[in-house]
Amino acid sequence: MPKVVDKAKMRGEILDAAMKVFVEKGYHASSVSDVARAASLAKGTLYIYFDGKDAMTxxxxxxxxxxxxxxxxxxxxxxxxxxxxxxxxxxxxxxxxxxxxxxxxxxxxxxxxxxxxxxxxxxxxxxxxxxxxxxxxxxxxxxxxxxxxxxxxxxxxxxxxxxxxxxxxxxxxxxxxxxxxxxxxxxxxxxxxxxxxxxxxxx
Amino acid sequence: MPKVVDKAKMRGEILDAAMKVFVEKGYHASSVSDVARAASLAKGTLYIYFDGKDAMTxxxxxxxxxxxxxxxxxxxxxxxxxxxxxxxxxxxxxxxxxxxxxxxxxxxxxxxxxxxxxxxxxxxxxxxxxxxxxxxxxxxxxxxxxxxxxxxxxxxxxxxxxxxxxxxxxxxxxxxxxxxxxxxxxxxxxxxxxxxxxxxxxx
DNA sequence: ATTTATAATGACCAGCTGGTCATTAAAAGT
DNA sequence: ACTTTTAATGACCAGCTGGTCATTATAAAT
Known part of the structure; x- marks a missing residue:
């Protein structure tokens, strides 16, 4: 009955977006919000898939x-x-x-x-x-x-x-x-x- | 009549202190306050000798x-x-x-x-x-x-x-x-x- | 349609950042 | 001793950060 998503795929897409942001803005200058925006997701959503910025990196x-x-x-x-x-x-x-x-x-x-x-x-x-x-x-x-x-x-x-x-x-x-x-x-x-x-x- | 210091020397000493901190803590994890402490100076003093962290770097x-x-x-x-x-x-x-x-x-x-x-x-x-x-x-x-x-x-x-x-x-x-x-x-x-x-x- | 379990949201927070500036300390010339 | 000019201070600020969580949306099963 529950809503279900392909978690592995999601994680991959988030990483892609993160990488894109990092390349454009530089790693330390990029915020989690930036990554969220690039991934077209809310910031909170990222924390469902990764424990934090470090884990993502x-x-x-x-x-x-x-x-x-x-x-x-x-x-x-x-x-x-x-x-x-x-x-x-x-x-x-x-x-x-x-x-x-x-x-x-x-x-x-x-x-x-x-x-x-x-x-x-x-x-x-x-x-x-x-x-x-x-x-x-x-x-x-x-x-x-x-x-x-x-x-x-x-x-x-x-x-x-x-x-x-x-x-x-x-x-x-x-x-x-x-x-x-x-x-x-x-x-x-x-x-x-x-x-x-x-x-x-x-x- | 005024107080006078060797500015070049000061700058050198601050850079030494900064370098020490950066090596120990890592650059991005080091704050200007950290550098000030290491140099035994107040934070404001650093801004007399350098325009900011970037300039120091x-x-x-x-x-x-x-x-x-x-x-x-x-x-x-x-x-x-x-x-x-x-x-x-x-x-x-x-x-x-x-x-x-x-x-x-x-x-x-x-x-x-x-x-x-x-x-x-x-x-x-x-x-x-x-x-x-x-x-x-x-x-x-x-x-x-x-x-x-x-x-x-x-x-x-x-x-x-x-x-x-x-x-x-x-x-x-x-x-x-x-x-x-x-x-x-x-x-x-x-x-x-x-x-x-x-x-x-x-x- | 209703239920149900998971997914997604974004306003919110505490903490820390680089940077400022009114105030105080210090040294050199009188 | 007193003045003067520069040096040094550190409490303070606005802004942004990573991270949270009560609330809402969503899709599957009934």
């Missing part, structure tokens, strides 16, 4: 990282260095909305908001990304595609940081896609040359 | 970037690739207080606070850093220390992004100095191998 971040995680997991083990470099390339080719997310994320990710476990959550994500790269490197070392003297774990984690740096700069500063592509191309070329064992060249 | 960031700028400018042109790699190494070996700054900075650097020109200010800093690296690369290319096919400008800017990524991860996540050093060592080794022309090795 955490949900947004969780959702985003779950999506990224999926992406990574999908990637198969590369059999050649070039294939791996291609993967790196794809990782750095982020969409506009991902760039927007990053802007907001970095406003959120600070001592004011980030709880200990929240921050570890993100840290672990990058550790997993680093481990993923490390696996690839390690595999490529066995196949003599990458110089053996590299410590796969360290290189993998370093690559994760470096990729993040490039993506971040592209997102935060006004680097055109054209310029970004050129940077990425050169960077990948340099990384490739650095990883390759002192033997076969590639162009 | 901008001053902190300006001061920090001016310091970094100095550092860069000091660096001389490197005559060998190894010398350049050493410079990169030093750049990534940041102090604990710089790491703290970064945490705060990223909380500040978002749509909520960052004005257009503020954000451009930072963007230009990294462009200058990139240009500095590009110069070094270019010079090393003339000296046949770096493969000629690289586009110095792009590589330089990419390096700036990548360095930033590594430093950021070290600052934001709980990466121990030990691990950080290992990451940096491997990364530098990879970059070095990537830049070097296909000829003389180096270990």
């Amino acid at each position: 955490k949900a947004i971040v969780d959702r985003h990282f779950a999506m990224l995680e999926d992406r990574i997991t999908q990637g198969q083990t590369c059999e050649t260095l070039d294939a791996f470099l291609d993967e790196l390339n794809r990782t750095m080719d982020i969409s506009t909305e991902q760039a927007s997310f990053l802007r907001v994320f970095f406003e959120v990710f600070g001592p004011s908001f980030a709880s200990e476990d929240f921050s570890q959550h993100v840290a672990r994500f990058f550790d997993r990304l680093g481990a993923h790269y490390a696996n690839q490197i390690s595999h490529l070392q066995e196949r003599k595609q990458v110089a053996e003297h590299y410590e796969a774990a360290s290189i993998g984690r370093a690559l994760a940081s470096m990729m993040d740096g490039v993506v971040l700069h592209m997102s935060l500063f006004d680097i055109t896609r054209r310029r970004h592509s050129r940077l990425v191309r050169e960077a990948i070329s340099m990384l490739g040359a650095g990883l390759r064992p002192a033997s076969a060249s590639n162009d | 901008k001053a902190i960031v300006d001061r920090h970037f001016a310091m970094l700028e100095d550092r860069i400018t000091q660096g001389q042109t490197c005559e060998t690739l190894d010398a350049f790699l050493d410079e990169l190494n030093r750049t990534m070996d940041i102090s604990t207080e710089q790491a703290s700054f970064l945490r705060v900075f990223f909380e500040v650097f978002g749509p909520s606070f960052a004005s257009e020109d503020f954000s451009q200010h930072v963007a230009r800093f990294f462009d200058r850093l990139g240009a500095h690296y590009a110069n070094q690369i270019s010079h090393l290319q003339e000296r046949k220390q770096v493969a000629e096919h690289y586009e110095a400008a792009s590589i330089g800017r990419a390096l700036a992004s990548m360095m930033d990524g590594v430093v950021l991860h070290m600052s934001l996540f709980d990466i121990t100095r030990r691990r950080h050093s290992r990451l940096v060592r491997e990364a530098i080794s990879m970059l070095g191998a990537g830049l070097r022309p296909a000829s003389a090795s180096n270990d």
Whole structure:
């Protein structure tokens, strides 16, 4: 007899609206009322679906990282260095909305908001990304595609940081896609040359 | 006849206090009153020296970037690739207080606070850093220390992004100095191998 | 139509914010 | 000691925040 709604869908829609507001106004400048307006709901309604602004924020971040995680997991083990470099390339080719997310994320990710476990959550994500790269490197070392003297774990984690740096700069500063592509191309070329064992060249 | 104080010094001390509070409590969670308490001054006094919280923040960031700028400018042109790699190494070996700054900075650097020109200010800093690296690369290319096919400008800017990524991860996540050093060592080794022309090795 | 259980509402609140300003304290010159 | 000019103070304010809850609307089952 009761009225019934798709709660999961609702939550999703609220998060979408919240994200939209945050991107436009900035996270700390956005009030819960702003989000409510954007979602065409009353403020009180939001509190039915989320415990508060923080909980909403955490949900947004969780959702985003779950999506990224999926992406990574999908990637198969590369059999050649070039294939791996291609993967790196794809990782750095982020969409506009991902760039927007990053802007907001970095406003959120600070001592004011980030709880200990929240921050570890993100840290672990990058550790997993680093481990993923490390696996690839390690595999490529066995196949003599990458110089053996590299410590796969360290290189993998370093690559994760470096990729993040490039993506971040592209997102935060006004680097055109054209310029970004050129940077990425050169960077990948340099990384490739650095990883390759002192033997076969590639162009 | 009037009472007189060293205003510049005062401003500096207030910024120090502010920075301390921001690092401990987080930027957005810190109130002007908090800063006043930390500086052992009344709230009103702060408004004598700064137009408001935003102005204070901008001053902190300006001061920090001016310091970094100095550092860069000091660096001389490197005559060998190894010398350049050493410079990169030093750049990534940041102090604990710089790491703290970064945490705060990223909380500040978002749509909520960052004005257009503020954000451009930072963007230009990294462009200058990139240009500095590009110069070094270019010079090393003339000296046949770096493969000629690289586009110095792009590589330089990419390096700036990548360095930033590594430093950021070290600052934001709980990466121990030990691990950080290992990451940096491997990364530098990879970059070095990537830049070097296909000829003389180096270990 | 009526019932019923859930969903949605928005006026309301306590608390805190950045910012002001009439008042008081302090140092330098006489 | 007294004056003068600037420095410092902190109670105060308007405005906005996240969050609540008594009330009303809604849809399903009878």
